[in-house]
Amino acid sequence: MHREEKSMGETKAYTFKVKPQEDSNIYRLIQIDSGKTLDDLHSAILRAFDFTAEHLYMFSRNRKPYDKDGYYSPYDEEGRRADQETLSGLGWKLKETWLYLYDFGDDWMFDVTLVKMEDTEKKARTRQLEGKGILEQYPAYEEEDGWDEEDDWEDATEDFAEEAEDAPFEDNILRDFFLGEDWDEEDDLDIMSPVEVLPTNKTMEKLLKQKSKEELEALMGRMGIALPPVPKGKRKVPVYAAALAEELNKDMEPLLGLLTGESMEFLVRLTEGKKVTLADCLGMLGELDVYFACGLADLEDFDEGVIRLTPEAGKCAEICSQKNRRQQIEVIVKLESNMKRFLNMYGVMEAEKLLPLLNSYTGCSMEMEEFYDKVLVPNACWDNITVLKMEGDEIIYVSILEEEDAEWVLSQRAEFDEIKDYREFTTQERKALEQGGIISLIPSMKELMDYLLDVKEVEEEECMFLVSELLHEGMLGVDIENFIAECGDMLRDNDIRMTHRFREMVEAVLEECPSAVLKGYSMKEYGKMMEE
Known part of the structure; x- marks a missing residue:
């Protein structure tokens, strides 16, 4: 990471108002340091609207879609690169509005207006200050007549991979299975039901062809595999996929060098014929996504309780099963x-x-x-x-x-700087961490969660999201206003008002939460240290 450092007093905090052109009643106020790039602003906008980062984008000062003078995604082969242009270097003027276009297909267009500039002594943290309304990236549309999913899906997938390589495939293929309405019903979901692990007739090469050019380039770069030359008239995706699969079938070590210990351990378990339940997979969603991203697993039938592994997955598992390798993986x-x-x-x-x-x-x-x-x-x-x-x-x-x-x-x-060392945790505290996580070390958290679940009747999933955001803000050592700014929409949706009682509970958690700024000490503990 190499960023140009600024001397004291030269940095500014920019506040942008971002509105989708299709609905001006929806907006987000985003604060970001002036030394950040357009690519950083792009990431902040996606986070603010809860969009997934899987498509190309561009910014236009002229407010023209696909502007030849615009600034484009680092993965785009056209135009100036957004990751090489700082906000301050662009000379963005107060009240000036640019066009931000995301997803070169659905064409999401946003007006981005600089509404505030202020000098700061330190680099400003990127954060959402305020927001109104919800924008659905993928609305649930009715299926069109004439589409026979069972008969046409495989052909359509192959055509998509061959003919539209610039549209990235959804890597997080499991997400929809666990967020769909059908899975919310208690009768429909038996997390202890076994998952069937079967071989697939698809090869690694075929699964990799479902990736975008950018994903394959990134994957090969991480493995140290050179990009092959692409013959004139040929598309990059099938050429890259074939070259990557060929290299890995010769030597799986570059791929194994990218797998985490948990990924390797779970892959061995899947191939050894041991019982694997849906509950096991729920705890390993990240690992399953890694298998899919690397062409080791076909997860299209996962909603039916089936995981299909490619022959290459068997080769990887065989290497990981060797005695010395297995001991290393355990460590x-x-x-x-x-x-x-x-x-x-x-x-x-x-x-x-x-x-x-x-x-x-x-x-x-x-x-x-x-x-x-x-x-x-x-x-x-x-x-x-x-x-x-x-x-x-x-x-x-x-x-x-x-x-x-x-x-x-x-x-x-x-x-x-008076905090020289990281906070040490007792044996009892460490055991509590292993059993109940960080929440177990925050006494005031129980009262807050009881209030959310029992008094306000917040859904458990939303309660855990609020708790997670609160812990994140506490770790950063910031105040309650940041938490309100980040979670304002969800608090309003659940009719949670910032009453004196609720504010006291939130502030108590923030006081007792281990702070990254304080090297694991809470603000409460730090206060006592200063008194002594």
Whole structure:
């Protein structure tokens, strides 16, 4: 990560009002640092409207769709790159409105207006300040007459992959199965029912052809496999897919180098014929998505309780089943699970401090180079963690937070230099963490959850989302207003008013929540330390 540092007083916080052109009553107010790029603003807009990041986009100062003078997604082959243009460098004027176009197919068009600029002493954290209305990225439309899904689906999929390579395939193929209305009914979902694991007649190459050009380029880049030349008149996707499958069938090690310990362990379990339940898969959705992304598993029939593995998945599992490899995987899984547990407490930690802590806690003795290659790189590859270096700093930092939030935490720690070491947790606290997670260390959380579930009758899924957002804000060491700004729509939808009682409960949780800025200490504990 290399970003240009700014001297004190030169940075600004920009506030943009973003409105979809199809409905001006819906909007989001987004604050972002002026040193961020158009690509960063694009990501912030998608998060604010809860859109998935799977399509190309462009910005136009002239407010023209597909403007030849516009700024385009880094993966687009046309125009200037949005990730190379900072907001301040563009000379964006107050009240000036640009066009932001997302998804070159559905053509979502937004007006993006700079409504406020203010000087700040430190880099501003990207966040949503305010919002109104909900925008559905994929509305549930009626099926068109004449579409016979059972007969036509496979042909349509093949045609789509061959003829429309620039439209990325939905990697998170499992998401709809678990968010659909049918799965909400208690009678329809038996999480202890077994999942059938069968071979598929599809090869890795055929599954990879369902990817976009950008996804295949990223996958090959991560494995260190050179992009093959594409003959004139040929499309890139089938050529890339064939080359990648051919290389991996010769040697699976580049692919195994991208798999996490949990991914390898679960793949062996799937191929050994042991019973796998829907409950097991619910805990491994990320791993199943990795198999699909790498062409190891066909998940089209997952809603019927079937996982189909390609022959290449069997080759990977066979390598992982070897005695020495299996022992190594067990060590990696131990380190991974405990790494996430500690990062949930500390938010961001130096790798050189994290590894000794993990080795001590797990009884392992992994060296730093091996830890980086076999634990950090695979988990960072699939966004399980963030690995970064600060400008001019050779220290490797590991975080459970997104890169921008991790950077913000590290910048804030400078104000609390009296905290030299990370908070230590007792054996009892660690056991509580293993059994109940971070919530178990926050006494005031029980009262808040009882209030949401029993008094306000909030659905359990929405309650956990609110709790998750509150823990996130607490980890960042910010105040209650940030939580209200982030979750205002959901609070209003559930008729939760910011009464004196509710505010007190939320503030109590924020006071007791481990803070990444304070290296795992809560604000309450920090206050006591200062008094002493």
